[in-house]
Structure formats: C-alpha cells, structure tokens
C-alpha cells in the first residue's frame with residue numbers, strides 16, 4: 001500500500017554551528033496517528049515544516065502521499081500545501097478582522113466553487129454553529145483552536161500536521177481538542193502527525209516517536 005509519508009535520511013541545519021536534524025527516517029501509513037515528542041529545541045517544528053514543505057531539508061528525500069516534494073517547483077509546492085496538507089499551530093493564526101466563517105473559507109478562496117456548505121457543516125460538527133459570525137477575539141482559546149482545525153480541513157487534506165495544537169489550552173481544553181483530532185482521524189481516515197510536549201496526550205495516538213540528537217528514536 002502507498003505510504004502517506006516517507007522520510008529518508010533528512011538532514012537540516014541552520015549553519016554549521018547549528019545542526020538540527022542529522023538523518024531522520026520515518027514512514028507513516030495512511031490513516032495512522034503519530035505523535036512526535038522531544039525536548040524543546042530538538043527540531044520538532046523544523047521536521048514538521050519539512051514534511052509540510054514550509055521548509056526544505058539540506059539533504060534526504062521527502063515523499064508525501066506519493067509526491068516527491070523535492071521534485072516539485074514553487075507553484076506545484078503551493079498547490080500541494082493548499083490541497084494535500086492541513087496545518088494547525090500552537091497559536092491559531094486566525095485573521096482577527098474576519099468572522100469565524102470567513103476564516104474557515106480563506107484556504108478555499110484560491111480554488112473555484114463554493115465551500116460554504118462544507119464550512120458550515122464542519123463548524124457545526126465541532127460545536128460552533130452558533131459562532132459563525134463572531135470574530136476570533138470573541139472566542140475562547142479552545143474555540144479558536146477548533147476553528148483553526150476546521151480551516152485546516154476545508155480543502156479535504158489527506159494529512160493533518162499539528163504543531164503543539166494544544167499548547168495554549170488548559171488540560172481539559174487540550175484533551176477535548178485531541179478528542180476532535182482523533183475523531184477526524186478515525187472517522188475520515190485523516191492521517192495525523194502531531195508534535196506535543198505532553199506524554200499523556202501523545203500516548204493517545206497510535207504511535208509515539210522521540211526526536212533526540214537529530215534523529216528519531
């Protein structure tokens with residue numbers, strides 16, 4: 001079966017004084033949920049950004065959903081990011097001047113056709129149908145993260161990359177957000193790769209890998 005992700009011997013450094021990744025190998029199956037843990041500064045975000053093509057490795061190969069990322073040009077990479085991967089970060093990065101519904105529809109503006117129905121349906125699914133016309137500033141932290149998850153899903157990606165998505169939430173909020181991510185993973189076959197500092201949260205995923213000394217253990 002086709003792998004959702006194949007990383008081979010990924011290296012990345014910020015100049016010779018700061019090697020970060022020094023030979024990362026990883027395979028992820030379609031529909032799997034994987035947690036990446038490791039000490040602060042060990043390179044988790046760098047790795048996630050390489051998987052999502054927001055950053056390039058110095059060497060090695062990255063294959064996502066059958067696509068060899070290093071063979072794509074800028075335009076093809078932009079299309080890949082927009083259609084195939086969804087990103088959720090620690091801070092929601094929602095546009096403060098736009099409503100909840102508008103925020104969720106932003107990624108789809110690049111594509112043709114109306115996606116309002118899907119946006120409304122997904123927001124209903126995450127319990128936010130009564131907040132469609134509010135601004136992010138009027139929501140709780142957990143509600144904002146749920147909007148960020150919906151925005152990440154609007155173009156039906158096959159892979160969701162989440163970098164400390166629960167980092168700004170309290171324990172109950174973090175657990176609820178993970179409930180949502182795991183439900184989407186289970187019900188929609190969405191492959192989930194999540195970076196977290198929390199071992200109890202990490203252990204709720206199918207598999208946990210630790211990044212240490214530039215490689216996965």
Ligand SMILES: Nc1ncnc2c1ncn2[C@@H]1O[C@H](COP(=O)(O)OP(=O)(O)OP(=O)(O)O)[C@@H](O)[C@H]1O
Pocket residue numbers: 014018020038039040041042043044045046047
């Ligand atoms: N643009 C950059 N220029 C120089 N060094 C960088 C840059 N981005 C990251 N680094 C360094 O690379 C290392 C890995 O950073 P990264 O953000 O990937 O770590 P992390 O594991 O996500 O940390 P945290 O758990 O704190 O989020 C750190 O030492 C960081 O200082």
Ligand SMILES: [Mg+2]
Pocket residue numbers: 044045046163
């Ligand atoms: Mg990080």
